[in-house]
Amino acid sequence: MGRTIKNNAVIDLHSHILPEMDDGSDSVDTSLKMLRVLDEGQVRVVCATSHYYRHREAVEDFVRRRQAAAGKLADRIDITGEGDQYPQIRLGAEVAFFSSISECARLDELCIEGTRTLLLEMPFQRWTSTEISEVLSLVLDRGLQIILAHPERYEFCSENKRALRRLMDLPVGIQVNADTLLHFRSRRQGLKLLTDAVWPLLGSDAHNMSARRPRLEEGRKSVVRHLGQEFLDQMDETAAWLLERQENAPRPPERQEDGD
Numbered sequence: 001m002g003r004t005i006k007n008n009a010v011i012d013l014h015s016h017i018l019p020e021m022d023d024g025s026d027s028v029d030t031s032l033k034m035l036r037v038l039d040e041g042q043v044r045v046v047c048a049t050s051h052y053y054r055h056r057e058a059v060e061d062f063v064r065r066r067q068a069a070a071g072k073l074a075d076r077i078d079i080t081g082e083g084d085q086y087p088q089i090r091l092g093a094e095v096a097f098f099s100s101i102s103e104c105a106r107l108d109e110l111c112i113e114g115t116r117t118l119l120l121e122m123p124f125q126r127w128t129s130t131e132i133s134e135v136l137s138l139v140l141d142r143g144l145q146i147i148l149a150h151p152e153r154y155e156f157c158s159e160n161k162r163a164l165r166r167l168m169d170l171p172v173g174i175q176v177n178a179d180t181l182l183h184f185r186s187r188r189q190g191l192k193l194l195t196d197a198v199w200p201l202l203g204s205d206a207h208n209m210s211a212r213r214p215r216l217e218e219g220r221k222s223v224v225r226h227l228g229q230e231f232l233d234q235m236d237e238t239a240a241w242l243l244e245r246q247e248n249a250p251r252p253p254e255r256q257e258d259g260d
Contacts, residue, residue: 009044011239012087012216013175014094014119014149014203018069021050024207028076033209035086041217045243046087047112047203049119049149054098059106066091090114090243094149096121102137107144117145117242119175122154127163139170145242147173150205152180152189168197173242175201178219179212181226191226199238200231 016024017034025031038046048070052062070091077086092112097120101107111118118138123131138144148167151174154160168174174197180190181202194200202223206214223232 008236009240010042010216010220010236011243012038012043012046012204012206012214013147013173013201013239013242014049014177014205015046015214016048016050016094016205016207017046017089018048018050018066019072021066021069024050026208028072030209031073032076032086034206034214037209037214038087038204038206038216039085041214041220043087043214043216045090047090047092047119047243049092049094049112051121052093052095052110054096054101054104059104059109062093063109066093092117092119094119094121097123097131097134100134102134102142107142111144112243115145115243116143117147117173119147119149121149122151124153126157126159127154132163132166135167136170139172145173146170147175147201147242149175149203150177150180151193152176152186155189165196171198173197173199173201173238175203177205178202178215178222179205181219181222182215187222187226194223194231194235195227199242200235201239201242202235 015034016022017031019025019028019031025034035046050066070089073089090112093110095101095110095118107118108116120135120138135146139146151164154164174193176190176193180186202216202219204214204216204219206212220232223235
């Protein structure tokens with residue numbers, strides 16, 4: 001965990017692959033099956049971003065529980081001798097927005113390990129100006145690299161659409177779920193979010209081996225089909241930067257609109 005990322009590595013920025021942490025993997029066996037699917041799709045790094053809810057547990061309790069789950073998975077991989085056949089795992093969290101999040105002293109412990117990159121899940125309701133200000137503070141005052149998880153799920157009202165566009169003017173990651181690009185009804189929305197983003201990103205948001213299995217490979221093929229290989233390459237470059245120690249790596253270029 002925490003090793004250097006190769007420039008051309010395929011990265012899954014969002015997964016619920018740790019066993020018995022949340023509504024994702026229900027066992028070590030399921031986690032191993034999910035890892036094998038990702039490996040077959042050429043994924044070399046997977047971020048284990050279990051749900052974190054401030055109203056359910058303290059950061060230190062979550063981190064302790066996460067370490068135990070990761071240890072169970074690592075022990076099983078070591079025992080089978082198949083460590084090189086699985087993607088590298090980076091521990092992190094999918095942090096559900098909470099009041100005064102920008103003032104949380106231990107928030108850095110929820111970032112993807114070795115980075116200041118935080119995967120943030122916004123509220124599934126109409127956003128308030130206070131909530132938007134909190135996100136702005138995370139970026140501008142705390143200096144965190146924010147990735148907004150599955151923004152396609154928030155655009156259910158005009159107020160959220162406008163607020164999301166305001167956040168997208170910042171250098172933040174916009175992480176669309178791979179599944180969004182695999183369905184006719186949601187594909188157009190997902191592609192537009194990616195093309196409008198300063199830092200477009202993709203994640204599997206995989207939870208299990210049934211309805212929410214890892215489909216990052218299929219999502220990446222959809223990106224190439226509709227937006228081109230160059231666009232996908234830029235996404236990979238940005239994802240790799242977000243997983244490095246940013247002070248030691250060149251900042252990825254911000255995507256420019258055509259004609260700018």
